[in-house]
Amino acid sequence: MRVPLIAGNWKMNKTVPEAVTFVEELKRQFPFPGVEVLLCPPFPALWPVAQALAGTEIKVGAQNVYWEDAGAFTGEVSPPMLVATGCRYVIIGHSERRQYFGETDEQIARKLKAAFRHGLTPILCVGESLEIREQGATFDFIARQLEGALSRVGEEEISDLVVAYEPVWAIGTGRTAQPEDAQEVSQNIREWLAHRYSLTLANTWRIQYGGSVTPDNAADLLAQPDIDGALVGGASLQVSSFAAIIKAAAKEV
Numbered sequence: 001m002r003v004p005l006i007a008g009n010w011k012m013n014k015t016v017p018e019a020v021t022f023v024e025e026l027k028r029q030f031p032f033p034g035v036e037v038l039l040c041p042p043f044p045a046l047w048p049v050a051q052a053l054a055g056t057e058i059k060v061g062a063q064n065v066y067w068e069d070a071g072a073f074t075g076e077v078s079p080p081m082l083v084a085t086g087c088r089y090v091i092i093g094h095s096e097r098r099q100y101f102g103e104t105d106e107q108i109a110r111k112l113k114a115a116f117r118h119g120l121t122p123i124l125c126v127g128e129s130l131e132i133r134e135q136g137a138t139f140d141f142i143a144r145q146l147e148g149a150l151s152r153v154g155e156e157e158i159s160d161l162v163v164a165y166e167p168v169w170a171i172g173t174g175r176t177a178q179p180e181d182a183q184e185v186s187q188n189i190r191e192w193l194a195h196r197y198s199l200t201l202a203n204t205w206r207i208q209y210g211g212s213v214t215p216d217n218a219a220d221l222l223a224q225p226d227i228d229g230a231l232v233g234g235a236s237l238q239v240s241s242f243a244a245i246i247k248a249a250a251k252e253v
């Protein structure tokens, strides 16, 4: 039985005071039995958010990481630094990082390996563009992304893995994948993982859907058998909409 993971990806939003205010308000909405909740604030807010969440079940994650532990890498943040702030998760390979910052599969592979080395659970983002979908090449494309990202990690290195299926054309656009289409891709992802690692592991790992998830569409997406949670951008910025999505996940349990 996979526990659904509802993660808020705040992207480049919220100052430290705004982040802490959000957390205090979100805490008042709890508990949500049977759902794991994760907040991924920008780097400066990681520590204050983790402090504000101390003693709760809500987890903290980062939106990016570098693969070296320390050294002359101006502007980067290492896995041990994330662990020391209280992070348990890290988003890796988000389409915005691939698109705007030129992140490659090779860099993503190094980041994943470094995350596992330090006990961080990666949320590996994959997803096709509209052009790829229209060509009918969605799953070939995603399989290549998975292959590239996981090329450096063997089964013995992976403890927990989350894959977020995020069709690029659905991110921040208000267009959501049809639940059946998202299910089909998620099932393909799980089959790929089962083939690459093992069926047992693939059945324990969670696959999230991301891309314009809202309180209105969350329940239908989360009802799909291979969708085990959501990576939520825009709708995670307000407590009311984020809590409503968590509630939808709690109902599906």
Ligand code: PGA
Pocket: 009, 166, 170, 171, 172, 173, 210, 211, 212, 213, 231, 232, 233, 234, 235
């Ligand atoms: P969105 O973002 O919910 O605003 O579409 C999702 C994401 O990019 O993770």
